[in-house]
Amino acid sequence: MPDLTKLPLSVTSFSDFAANALIYVDKTDLVADLARFRNPFFLSRPRRFGKSTLVSTFHELFANGLDKFQGLKIVTDNLWSDKA
Template identity: 75%
Template structure:
C-alpha cells in the first residue's frame, strides 16, 4: 500500500489543521479524554518533536470549540466526553525569541 506523502503531517502541530487539511492523524482522543478528566496538575516532559504542542492544541480545540472537529474519532464514537466548552488562555512561549533576561518580561507582555 502506497501512502500519499502530502497527507503526512510534517511540521503540523495544530489539531485544527490536521482536521481542516485532511492530514493523517493517529487517534488517541480516548487518552485525551482521560487526561482532561484528571483532577490534578499534569507535567508534560518529553523530548522535542514528541507531540507536546499537538496534544495541547488538541486540548485547546476540545475545550474551546467542543466536539465539532472530533467527529469520527474515539472521543465521540465511544461517548467519552460531554460536549461543553470553556474559556481557554493559550500562551505559546515558542513565539518568544531567546533574548537577554531583562527583555524577557517585555517580550512576554508584547506577545
Template identity: 90%
Template sequence: MTDLTKLPLSITSFSQFAANSMIYVDKTDLVANLARFRNPFFLSRPRRFG
C-alpha cells in the same frame, strides 16, 4: 500505495489537521503498555504540539 503527502511534519494544532483532512495517529494506548516495563525509557513529542 498510501499517499504519504498527507503526513504532516510541522502542523501544531489539531484544527489544522481537521481542516486539511490530514492523518493523525493517536498512540495513547501504547504509552500505557510502556508503563508496565520496569526499565527506564524515553518518550519524546514534537515541540509546541498540544
C-alpha cells in the same frame, strides 16, 4: 496505502489536521482520560514527540467542543460530552 502527501510535516495545530484531512494518529481516548484530571500534571516528552499537538488538541476540545472530532474515538466511543 495512505496518501503520503498527507503526512503532517511541521504541523502542530489540531485544527490544521482536521481542516486539511492530514494523517492523524487517534489518541483522543487518552486525551479524554487526561482531561478528567482535576490536578495539574507535567508533560515530559522528548523533542518532536507531539507536546504542542497534544496541547492544541486540549485547546480545541475545551474551546470548541467536539465539532472537529467527528470520526475520532472521543466521539465514536462516546468518551466526552460537551457541557453548555
